Amino acid sequence: MTLGPGKLCPTHRNILRRKSHRILRKKYNIGKIEWADKILSTLKNEIRTALRKQQGGRCYFCRRTVLVERKNAYESIEHYLDKSKPHYRKWAFSPVNLTISCHACNFQKSTADLGDNAIRASVALRSNAGSFKWLHPYFDDYHENIEVLPGWVYKAIGGAPKEAAAKALIVDCQLDKVETIEAHRHAASNYRVRLIELATRAINAGNKERAKKLLSYAKQIEEDSWKV
Numbered sequence: 001m002t003l004g005p006g007k008l009c010p011t012h013r014n015i016l017r018r019k020s021h022r023i024l025r026k027k028y029n030i031g032k033i034e035w036a037d038k039i040l041s042t043l044k045n046e047i048r049t050a051l052r053k054q055q056g057g058r059c060y061f062c063r064r065t066v067l068v069e070r071k072n073a074y075e076s077i078e079h080y081l082d083k084s085k086p087h088y089r090k091w092a093f094s095p096v097n098l099t100i101s102c103h104a105c106n107f108q109k110s111t112a113d114l115g116d117n118a119i120r121a122s123v124a125l126r127s128n129a130g131s132f133k134w135l136h137p138y139f140d141d142y143h144e145n146i147e148v149l150p151g152w153v154y155k156a157i158g159g160a161p162k163e164a165a166a167k168a169l170i171v172d173c174q175l176d177k178v179e180t181i182e183a184h185r186h187a188a189s190n191y192r193v194r195l196i197e198l199a200t201r202a203i204n205a206g207n208k209e210r211a212k213k214l215l216s217y218a219k220q221i222e223e224d225s226w227k228v
C-alpha cells in the first residue's frame with residue numbers, strides 16, 4: 001500500500017486539474033451543482049479509481065481491505081473535512097481532502113468536524129492551517145502514530161508527534177471496539193464465502209477466467225494483513 005509512513009500522495013491531483021473537471025469544480029464551488037448531481041459521476045468515478053489504486057484498496061482509517069462489490073457499494077470517497085459544512089465546501093475537490101474509506105469508518109466519521117477555527121478560516125488547505133482533530137491522510141504519518149497489532153488491535157504510540165490525534169481517530173472511529181473488529185471479521189468472512197460461491201458458479205458455467213479472478217480476490221481477503 002502506498003499509504004505507508006508519510007507516503008500517501010495525492011496522485012488524483014492530475015485528474016482534478018483537467019480542464020473539463022476544473023469547470024465542474026468551479027460550478028460546484030459556487031453552488032450551481034451539488035455533489036449528488038449526475039454530471040459529477042464520471043469525475044467521482046475517476047477519483048475513486050485513482051484513490052483505490054493509491055491506497056491498495058484499503059480504508060485510510062482502519063487500513064483494512066475495503067470489500068468492493070458491484071457499483072462500489074462498499075467504498076466511499078471520504079472528505080476528511082466534511083463537504084456538507086459551508087466552510088469546507090471549497091475543499092470538496094481538494095486533492096488533500098480526499099481519501100477512500102470503508103463503510104464502517106465512513107459511518108463512524110459521519111459529519112464530524114475534524115478542523116479547528118484556524119482551519120475553518122483558512123484559505124488554503126495546508127498542514128500548518130491549524131490543528132486537525134484526527135491524523136490527516138496526507139499531512140501525518142499514520143504508522144509513526146498508530147501501531148496496528150495482530151488481530152487488528154490499534155494503539156496510539158506513546159510520545160508520537162500526533163499521539164492525541166491518533167487516539168481521537170481510534171476512539172471516535174471506534175477502531176478499539178471489539179464489536180467493530182468482530183463486525184469486520186464477519187463481513188470479510190461472509191464476503192469470502194460469497195466469492196467462492198460465485199467462483200464455483202463460474203467454473204460450472206465454463207468461465208475459468210472469471211473464476212480465477214474471484215478466487216484470487218477471495219485469497220486476498222483471507223490474507224488481509226495488518227502489516228500494512
Ligand SMILES: [Zn+2]
Pocket residue numbers: 059060061062063064101102103104105106
Ligand atoms: Zn475503515
